[in-house]
Amino acid sequence: MEISCDILVVGGGIAGIAAAVKAAREGANTLLIEKNSFPGGIAIHAMHRYICGLYSSDLRAPINTLNGGIAEEICHELKNLSPGIEAIQMGNVYVYPFATKDLLKVLKNLIDKQTGLEIFYETELNSIQTKQDNIKKVITKGLKGELIIYPRAVIDCSGDGAAIRLSGAAYELSPANVRQLAGFCIKIKGIKNPPDMVFISVPYYVLHAVIEKKLPPYLKYIKFYPGDIDDEGFCLINLPFENNFEKAEEAKKLAVKIHDILVDSLVSFKDSYIDKLSSVIAEREGLRMVGQYMLTREDVLSARKFYDGVVKNAWPIELWNQDKGPVYQYVEAGDFYEIPLRCLKSINIKNLYGAGRCVSVSHEALGSTRVMGTCISLGEQAGLAAVKSLSGIGL
Ligand SMILES: Cc1cc2nc3c(=O)[nH]c(=O)nc-3n(C[C@H](O)[C@H](O)[C@H](O)COP(=O)(O)OP(=O)(O)OC[C@H]3O[C@@H](n4cnc5c(N)ncnc54)[C@H](O)[C@@H]3O)c2cc1C
Structure with missing residues (x-):
């Protein structure tokens, strides 16, 4: 089977769903491939209980999410399913509690009602062909047999950087003994x-x-x-x-x-x-794309703002150190930092974007950007940027 699409999203975790839904909302003919038989990725198979990274670091109870858009919509829909649930304080930060079955329902609804978006479950990225630093052809294997896809742009939301690796895009991977637990x-x-x-x-x-x-x-x-x-x-x-x-x-x-x-x-x-x-071991840290900018620990802790900042975040750097356990470094109370659009765009493959866990950040900055709330907004912004690039706008 051969298919052409505007945007191919690899990975239907929380970032991939946001990326695909946003791209389709912007009018792009969008295909999402997911190797599992269900959406939601780690958040579902590791049975998460709280969405982190939604709010500012203010110690007062939050009224709004830091980023609007799909992150806010998902919270709104979760609240409709379980009225009465409010953000709760955990240490110095607020998180939004949810039940796995509710999140699954919300994510499935988001995908199902979206025109211009097709999702293929049990379909795994297998190989990529590039020409002149552009992804031209993607081959998958799975439920539908071998699939040959000709996308105009690709967004890697696989968590483990499958498309980044296979396309020859630049990436970093911390040594095994340094990686987070x-x-x-x-x-x-x-x-x-x-x-x-x-x-x-x-x-x-x-x-x-x-x-x-x-x-x-x-x-x-x-x-x-x-x-x-x-x-x-x-x-x-x-x-x-x-x-x-x-x-x-x-x-x-x-x-x-x-x-x-x-x-x-x-x-x-x-x-x-x-x-x-859990059905599999959930990795906090894997391959990180090298993008047009790489967010650093200093950017996070100094609450840095950027001319092309597209996602706000105030989640602390939460590093699950192999010797010390979780170590937290906080953004100043009431403040937040921004993630620039350049972190979502590969430095060497022209039509490749990365979002969610494989965004372009340092090992330490990933300790802050990898949480669900932030991954949703990163996915959404990657979806928007990829569609804009098709008409020659933006990066
Ligand atoms: C142990 C642990 C606890 C955590 N606790 C919390 C928490 O309480 N709250 C919170 O907000 N965050 C938490 N996080 C972080 C958060 O869950 C993740 O970082 C976030 O959900 C990542 O979303 P994602 O969409 O980027 O990646 P993923 O959820 O990993 O999704 C990637 C998707 O891509 C698919 N995929 C991978 N390779 C391929 C391929 N080759 N072809 C097709 N599909 C592919 C996978 O099947 C998966 O569905 C935790 C993380 C871990 C590891």
């Missing part, structure tokens, strides 16, 4: 009368098991969040692993060990059981 989520049900401080008790008993060498040291950075209903909770474990089949199997075995320890240590977990596990 990856994550794996365990959903536990059947918890009875959990103590008020359960979010402290769970890490406490897991830490004990680490000290007694029953568990590997990196598991001490575990986090526990209560679920939507009283009897459930989510453990987020953090691992120095890349995502592959063997490591995912190893993570599943660790999840069972952790649950056994909680059953033995906490009365409220006695009759609990593992209801669900």
Whole structure:
């Protein structure tokens, strides 16, 4: 099968959906390919509970999102599905709580009602042919067999930089021992009368098991969040692993060990059981495109504004360090920084854009830009920029 399109978006995570919906809204004939059978990427398969990166760093409760557009729309739709939910404070920042099923519904609605947008699930980018620094031909494999796509512009929202790598675009990748810890989520049900401080008790008993060498040291950075209903909770474990089949199997075995320890240590977990596990290991950091500008730690912490700033963000630099666990560096209270449009455009492949996790930022700046709220707005701006470029406007 051969197809031509204006914009091809690779990856239907939160950034890719925003990119594809925006491109189609701007009148572009848009195709989105996603290797999973569902939209939402990490946010869905790692069972996230909160959208981060939506608000300014003001310590007062937020009224509006920092960026309007699709990020604001998604929050509005989530609120319609679960009225009464408000942004909540976590330390120095505000986050928006959501249930996985609600986010899935909102994302599916966004795609389904969008004219000019077609999505192919279970379709994986396989190879790219370039000519004179332009992507000319993209080949995918999957449910529909081999697909040959002729796009005018490509937006890489694959999280792992699949299109960046295959097109020969410039990129950076931190050495494995420097990369942020990856994550794996365990959903536990059947918890009875959990103590008020359960979010402290769970890490406490897991830490004990680490000290007694029953568990590997990196598991001490575990986090526990209560679920939507009283009897459930989510453990987020953090691992120095890349995502592959063997490591995912190893993570599943660790999840069972952790649950056994909680059953033995906490009365409220006695009759609990593992209801669900992440399907894959969720990587916080992968390949980062080298764009026409690379955002730095200093840009983030000095709340720098740019002449071509397109996305505002105030999420702290949250680095999941392999030795120290999470380390936070904050933007000054009440302020925000901007991400320039140049971070979304490849430095050497003319019709390639990157958004979401593979945007052009340094290892440290990624600690701030990689959260869901920011990824949605980055995707939206990449969609807009890619369409404008087709008529010779902008980058
Ligand atoms: C452990 C962990 C916990 C986190 N917790 C939070 C949190 O609580 N709140 C928050 O806001 N953020 C959180 N984040 C960050 C946030 O989830 C992600 O950075 C964000 O969702 C990334 O979105 P994305 O669309 O860029 O990438 P992804 O969600 O990774 O989406 C990329 C999509 O591309 C698809 N894909 C990949 N390769 C190909 C290919 N070759 N062909 C076709 N499709 C492909 C994938 O299947 C996937 O669906 C967390 C991240 C991790 C790892």
